[in-house]
Amino acid sequence: xxxxxxxxxxxxxxxxxxxxxxxxxxxxxxxxxxxxxxxxxxxxxxxxxxxxxxxxxxxxxxxxxxxxxxxxxxxxxxxxxxxxxxxxxxxxxxxxxxxxxxxxxxxxxxxxxxxxxxxxxxxxxxxxxxxxxxxxxxxxxxxxxxxxxxxxxxxxxxxxxxxxxxxxxxxxxxxxxxxxxxxxxxxxxxxxxxxxxxxxxxxxxxxxxxxxxxxxxxxxxxxxxxxxxxxxxxxxxxxxxxxxxxxxxxxxxxxxxxxxxxxxxxxxxxxxxxxxxxxxxxxxxxxxxxxxxxxxxxxxxxxx
Ligand code: TXA
Ligand code: MG
Numbered sequence: 001x002x003x004x005x006x007x008x009x010x011x012x013x014x015x016x017x018x019x020x021x022x023x024x025x026x027x028x029x030x031x032x033x034x035x036x037x038x039x040x041x042x043x044x045x046x047x048x049x050x051x052x053x054x055x056x057x058x059x060x061x062x063x064x065x066x067x068x069x070x071x072x073x074x075x076x077x078x079x080x081x082x083x084x085x086x087x088x089x090x091x092x093x094x095x096x097x098x099x100x101x102x103x104x105x106x107x108x109x110x111x112x113x114x115x116x117x118x119x120x121x122x123x124x125x126x127x128x129x130x131x132x133x134x135x136x137x138x139x140x141x142x143x144x145x146x147x148x149x150x151x152x153x154x155x156x157x158x159x160x161x162x163x164x165x166x167x168x169x170x171x172x173x174x175x176x177x178x179x180x181x182x183x184x185x186x187x188x189x190x191x192x193x194x195x196x197x198x199x200x201x202x203x204x205x206x207x208x209x210x211x212x213x214x215x216x217x218x219x220x221x222x223x224x225x226x227x228x229x230x231x232x233x234x235x236x237x238x239x240x241x242x243x244x245x246x247x248x249x250x251x252x253x254x255x256x257x258x259x260x261x262x263x264x265x266x267x268x269x270x271x272x273x274x275x276x277x278x279x280x281x282x283x284x285x286x287x288x289x290x291x292x293x294x295x296x297x298x299x300x301x302x303x304x
């Protein structure tokens with residue numbers, strides 16, 4: 001694989017590697033190198049109390065990076081790893097404070113993308129990585145997006161083509177009384193509930209318990225407005241009559257998997273076209289629709 005050996009050398013020397021996962025591209029550093037992890041925060045422009053996800057090659061490594069791993073975590077790992085699921089567990093002593101912002105928990109994920117897998121296996125360590133975009137912006141789902149966002153601030157970008165899922169991993173907290181979804185994503189609430197044999201809920205943006213789940217996030221430059229399907233055409237006409245550049249994203253126009261895969265590329269494309277406003281309709285909060293609706297609500301944000 002082109003660049004793999006160099007990417008491993010970069011990680012070993014404390015540098016930053018952008019790499020594809022099945023969800024979005026990550027900005028990776030050696031998870032056991034606090035100085036390298038600090039650099040991730042600086043490059044992203046992210047506050048240091050927003051923890052990073054630690055990516056592992058294999059579920060067998062879970063007990064190296066977490067302690068008191070509950071059976072539920074093992075069940076979810078068997079069902080969904082490698083894949084778009086992040087588990088919040090109690091952290092082990094191995095996890096540097098820099099990764100978790102000093103919190104006593106750690107997010108672990110085993111990605112399925114072949115390039116991410118190859119990198120993790122060749123490195124034979126863990127990679128701490130947020131999405132490879134500047135803080136608050138739309139996540140990158142193509143190598144070109146990373147290049148446009150981070151340019152020379154990253155030491156190497158591994159190009160694995162377009163990410164298949166297109167929205168970030170589902171984050172499940174397993175450190176509370178019951179498992180809860182902190183961020184809906186590629187693994188659905190229905191899939192989680194089926195494996196755990198109980199209802200697993202996403203409390204939504206109104207009950208923000210963790211740093212990093214800000215209500216305004218995942219936002220393009222253009223203003224995003226949530227509208228009903230019946231209003232879209234009229235709003236486009238109105239906006240254009242006022243001299244604005246306006247576009248729309250209609251959530252029920254394509255299957256949810258396709259919408260998720262294309263969502264961030266579409267938002268970025270509208271920004272590149274100089275759009276002032278994007279009118280979006282929300283999918284229903286079931287299946288992958290929950291994650292898409294969450295990202296669109298956050299893109300619309302309370303500040304607007
Ligand atoms: O799909 C993904 O999860 C991508 C790929 C690269 O793996 N990563 C990603 O990372 O989206 P990031 O940093 O952009 O978002 C991770 C989210 C943040 O909102 C962070 O607050 C939350 O995960 N998180 C990480 N560790 C946590 C912890 N210990 N407790 C609660 N939330 C945590
Ligand atoms: Mg992110």
